[in-house]
Amino acid sequence: MAELSGNDAFIDTDKLIFGIGQVQQITGVSGRQLRYWEEQGYIQSLNQKKGAAREYSLHTLFFIFHVTRFLDDGFTLQSAVDKAKQFDRQLPVLRQFLREQLHGVDFQDDRSILDFGYVDSSHTQRIYGIVKNGETSFEIKNVE
DNA sequence: TTTCTGACA
DNA sequence: TGTCAGAA
Numbered sequence: 001m002a003e004l005s006g007n008d009a010f011i012d013t014d015k016l017i018f019g020i021g022q023v024q025q026i027t028g029v030s031g032r033q034l035r036y037w038e039e040q041g042y043i044q045s046l047n048q049k050k051g052a053a054r055e056y057s058l059h060t061l062f063f064i065f066h067v068t069r070f071l072d073d074g075f076t077l078q079s080a081v082d083k084a085k086q087f088d089r090q091l092p093v094l095r096q097f098l099r100e101q102l103h104g105v106d107f108q109d110d111r112s113i114l115d116f117g118y119v120d121s122s123h124t125q126r127i128y129g130i131v132k133n134g135e136t137s138f139e140i141k142n143v144e
Numbered sequence: 145t146t147t148c149t150g151a152c153a
Numbered sequence: 154t155g156t157c158a159g160a161a
Contacts, residue, residue, distance in 0.1 A: 053147055
């Protein structure tokens with residue numbers, strides 16, 4: 001039985017690795033830049049062996065993608081990296097919150113309803129997240 | 145063929 | 154940063 005590290009995901013994302021060529025195709029960042037970014041300590045590749053072909057984790061691939069987004073927004077490389085790091089920090093928290101508080105999703109005619117369960121321990125109100133016409137909102141309903 | 149390092153414009 | 158050379 002394969003062992004899943006990190007989280008309880010069905011796919012062991014730690015085993016999803018990409019070569020520098022793949023990262024170039026996916027993110028649009030040149031190999032020259034990737035090597036430079038690594039040299040500057042902005043990103044990290046898996047095998048730090050000298051002369052060996054670089055490999056990047058899925059996490060790093062995401063990180064690089066986010067950096068390019070902030071770069072496109074006009075940030076300097078340094079601040080784009082900082083922004084990407086901040087974004088990275090949010091992911092575990094967002095995952096945990098959704099995993100524990102999102103009880104289900106209902107699809108109705110014109111809208112989707114996310115069930116976030118009871119508002120508090122009195123169990124008198126339930127809170128829902130609404131997605132309708134590309135807009136989102138909350139709704140609280142009494143459940144006597 | 146692809147990637148690596150180092151170097152130059 | 155792009156690109157080129159010479160070596161894995």
